[in-house]
Amino acid sequence: MQRAMTLRSSVLVAALTAGSIVLAATPASSVAGGTAAGTAHAYTAEITVGDHDRGCSGTLVDAEWLLTAASCFAEDPAAGTAVPAGVPRQRTTAVIGRADLTGTQGAERRIVELVPRTDRDVVLARLNRPVTAVTPIALATTAPTAGEELAFAGYGRTQDEWAPLKLHTGTYTVDSADGTTAAVTGKDGAAACAGDSGGPVVRSSGGTATLAALVSRSFQGGCFGTDETVTATGGVAARVDDLTSWVESQTGKARITDFNGDGVEDIAIGDPKATVGGHVAAGLVRIVHGGGKGTAEINQDLDWVPGGAEDGDWFGESLATVDYNEDGYTDLVVGIPAEDVGSEGNAGFVDVLYGGSGGLGTGTQKYTHLEQGVGSGAIAGSASEAGDRMGHSVAAGTTAAGEPWLLIGVPGEALGAVKAAGMAFYVRGGTSVSLHQDKPGVPGGVEADDAFGSSVTGDAHHLAVGVPGEAIGTNKESGAVALFGHTLDAQGMPTVVGGLDQDTESVSGAAEPGDEFGASVAMADYRVSGASQDRASVLVIGSPGEDLTVDGSDRVDAGRAILVRIDASGTWTYLRSLNSGTNDDDVTGTAETGDRFAETVAVVNTAPRQVGSTGTMRIAVGAPGEAIGTVAGAGAVTTFSPFGAAGAADRWLEAGDGDGIPVSPGTGHHLGRSLHFTSTHLYVGMPYGPSAHGALYALPISNVTAGGVIAPVTAYEPGTGGLPANGARFGWAAR
Template sequence: MRPTRPLLSWALAAALAAGPVALSAAPAAAVTGPAVSSGDTTYAYTAQIIVGGHDRGCSGVLVDREWLLTAASCFAADPVASLAVPAGKPQKKTTATIGRTSLTGTAGAVREVVELVPRTDRDVVLARLNRPVTDVTPLALATTAPAAGEELKLAGYGRTKTEWAPLNLHTGTFSVDGTDATTATVTGKDNVAACMGDTGGPLVRTTGGTPQLAALSSRSYQGGCFGIDAEETRTGSIAARVDDLAGWVDSAVGAVRITDYNCDGVEDIAIADPRATVGGDAQAGLVRVVYGGGKGIAEITQDLDWVPGGSEAGDWFGESLATVDYNEDGCTDLVVGTPAEDLGGEAEAGFVQILYGAPGGLGTGALKATHLEQGQGSGSIGASASEAGDRMGDSLAAGTTAAGEPFVVIGVPGESIGTLAEAGMFFYVRGGTSVSVHQDSTGVPGTAEADDRFAGSVAADANHIAIGSPGEAIGTEAEAGAVVVFSHTLNSENRPTARFGLDQSQDTVSGGAEAGDLFGDAVALAPYRPSGAASATESILAVGAPGEDLTIGGADKADTGAAYTFRVTAAGTYSQLAGFSQGTGDDDVSGTAEAGDRFGSALSAVNTAPRAVSTTATMRLAIGIPDEAVDSVANAGAILTLSLLGAPGANDRWLEAGNTAGIPGPPGTNQYLGRSIHFTGTRLYVGMPYGPGTYGALHSLPLANVTAGATAAPITTYQPGQGGLPSAGSRFGLAAR
């Protein structure tokens, strides 16, 4: 008996796991039309998708360098019963081949699907790839619905009339019968039909020679497809409309990647308490992870069997943190610095660990941790030696390059270069190996000198790396400070390429190099896309100089502090954009400069829309002022948020405990608000490890709370003794990622 409704073309797949498939010796006439020749790149945006060990086969379409659009039914547990697909990492390993007309060739790219963002109203899901596809042009979405009588071209890797698992992309023409709010009904022409494995394949409209994605193949009667009853001759299909999804796609594709240690699509947060007592060891340190969506709290210490090392008094485990999906599996990995770790009798030699995320949370997958310690492993880290005072991991940065390759930058500011104590260096970890970089490395501006503390601060984005050297002497001015900017392009020594150095003796940098300025004591970077550019290949660099002395209103203010911003081009040139300080009480910059404020001690920057042209609203900077006196309360601390673009004083907002930003108050003596700040794409995390609570706290502020003129929203507070967090600790919130 013929079915009364279209078959689910995705029901194919289980058979693919049964064993080898007999393929025809000669090319067969395909149900979806002729095979596309190996040299034809017209449909290069089409992807073959294999779920699990060939449990299912589907097709898809590249709509962004890192994202496919395909059918949700490809990933549903039982697509006949429900198209519901959990957000986050696919439940089974999924491989996508893009831009390869013949699967026996080498063109295009093979990627792993690491994240799903499903629709709930139709058979559509966005699938993120582990790395961008750089040699295939994505297909743009249509903006009008398929019209009755219109002809669309389907491309897919599904069955043909005679082949179960063809090795070539095939195409066929379909006529539109009609549409509703989310679907279109189509019928194949000249006996063409959508077969098993074509699900998720693009139905393409071409107008004026320009192709557009009008719909995705969803269900089909499969008349004439291999393995279908010969009595079934219908070639009708149901397709999922996508012409109204551009806003949804742009929002998902353009969002800043969230921290997601259990890869479920919900933001998580790791909060360090490096002075916490662990097993009786004072100040051994720990990290507490709060999994979003109410999925529990985990405590990570060096006493866990999957974390290398062991908790010891004074380790300060978690003094620095960074995040990156280092093994490219779709789960965020946590990079933990323990710079106070003693090794082999060498005090504060330090080391770093990468703790891997997994669907069950950090440390629950097959790959649990990578230990990075001088004298162990390969590369420059393995070739070096742990020495007293190195403080490896004192500063950390991590991310992915523009090509999507994960990296970690590890500051070792106490490293001796030859006989030069605390000259400093950093390790660049990428591609499974590491290289060391210091000021005597090829092409690096400056010269290694004692007490430079090169890499005392580090920052990085997809384009550049910024290395602060706050102890750098400029001429005879001790601790005037400097910054060196690198690109991720490797030089002849396989080290990042130095682009330029910055210090305040240069005519292109505001102020003058003076003793104790500490220019570079804090650095931050955010990707920048100027108007007219195709992508964010530039960066905005922020540099803090908390020791800067300023003359305000005719009075000298020692250590009031300042911050400076610079535009860094893809070619490696720079220009200063602005300088920031609090000024007088009646100017347009919030706050009043006072001696000892140490404005610029901490910085955090973010581009909340990295795919779009950058604006004053999307480029954001937070400046920590931890020694700020609020009224008569000494060292209460404050934070200034503003735009990385535009004039100083525009778009700024003042944050102190108890004001409208939402941080609980009142201000307290020696709370040092502003020492711990971290921007994400949706919020600013503010740590208060020095009180007012006994153990410290971390506050999560929505962007509205740190945006000038916006109405503040409720904040989220993480505090020991509340929300399932144990009532214990000492410096909870000193770092958070």
């Protein structure tokens, strides 16, 4: 009777142990007739799942992404290749561009996100940092055809080795192809073995290699550990030649806030005046997990959060997010500027709270505590003093190389005997440096009440620090902004790009007392037309104390914002001014006394890989003092495009106007007191209404885009949606 042959997933038996790797030190020479790869196929990755529990191969198709086999991450590949989106269940690492694993060339990375296909054995795997030393391979554009020969590569078993240390290759002949797979047979006895899953199957034409498929399943004839009676070298490859648009759409997405790593966007909402354990205004942060996965409360009475709840701490007054420990879970940066440190009132500190599979605080690493006089670098060399307000503002992100950074404002810091001159801490790579106006090249002079660091922002390329108390000439509290780049100078400080104020020649307007230029700042990187990468930045600077003359009448504290572009060279260019309109322009609304337009600002690039355009980038400007009819301080928000005239693509948002904020304007509700953009929503805070608790509204991007369709809005309010019915400034901050 003829013995049936089983076509097996080649990852099924790719079990690795530390011991087996040591024992298999002999260089790989063949896979049932294959050959060592040498320097070819540098885009191939060796993937290790868990503590050497499983091994497979992958293919670099983007600086930050691999394509590999979904079966590599499946619980039981024999039962199916379905894997959940999000952070891999086990720690997973990848080595890219290292044909000999005993060497040091190429790059080592951690896989931090999976985006699976549901129709074939394929998954996109995001790396914690981009790979710059290896060129990704482009996807083929036509399907494999019968009789065609394709090269394949992988780090799987060979004919005589369990865990070889060299990349090896072989040749497939295509037997047939259907919509998602290709049947293949190894040429000259070559076969894909356990551990080769996800490796590239490559077409070469005219000296150019393109990725046609991935190794998926194999009979594994001749592979180490396979029954000697099995000699078949056939297999199945998962086609990828038709996945270019899918790959580009996934790799081009902006990152989301995802504290529990399930691939669904979460939101953190600050309520710094909330009572915790009987302590008034101790403050808390509420987490709403996407996908209906519940809510969580974060406060200082939790045993894994530093400090303890006390009256007036205002925990969560400022928030930022970043994957600080690069494990795939979003981490929350919490500023507690009113925290007393010892006997020093309002000295403040900052905590980075780490995400995990169950949300914040559920992983092995719980937090990183940042407090003056503790830790390393400039933060350790400073001392907590009364009124420093460390964490009054916080920003976080990654550099173009993928390295996480923090920027922490300390606007009350005294420099020598100069009170409240202010400074900021730049934290990166396990240490920190201070930024202030007594540093070489930093614009402005050290003066009392400058409040350097009142606002901070940054992106992958640049940083901005607001100095709203800066006196320009004799104009007190006129304000200024200092600009930096992430490249470090000889002193280890971010390179000074420059500075600007309203007396800077190219900036419209003039420095006047009380303008508060720089009270708010927001930045997003983008790609300019003709450039290959996103090395430019759009900076929005708010000046809420600006007085405007409208129709011959002086409107005190009407407020305005300006736009600045910072190029890759560090050159900045003034673009235009944004403010509520007059009776004879096309900007919606009218500038009025007390509007405080631009007290808050936000900007987003929804498609960071594309050339920046009206369709991909939006600016939001809050005017929390705006009167709606006779309702004083109701608040409003206006959205703009960074491109074209201010009124060409603006949109006005107020409570009850049909754009989705489902309440009527209320006196002193101050809609727009906080703003936060994601690639899908604009989050608008109303911490003084509609109830005593406050509220936050998530408006889809279409709702805040001129001509966009009005889609349903998500309202977050204590007492609804699983949120406890308590709080005092819910929506003060959101990330």
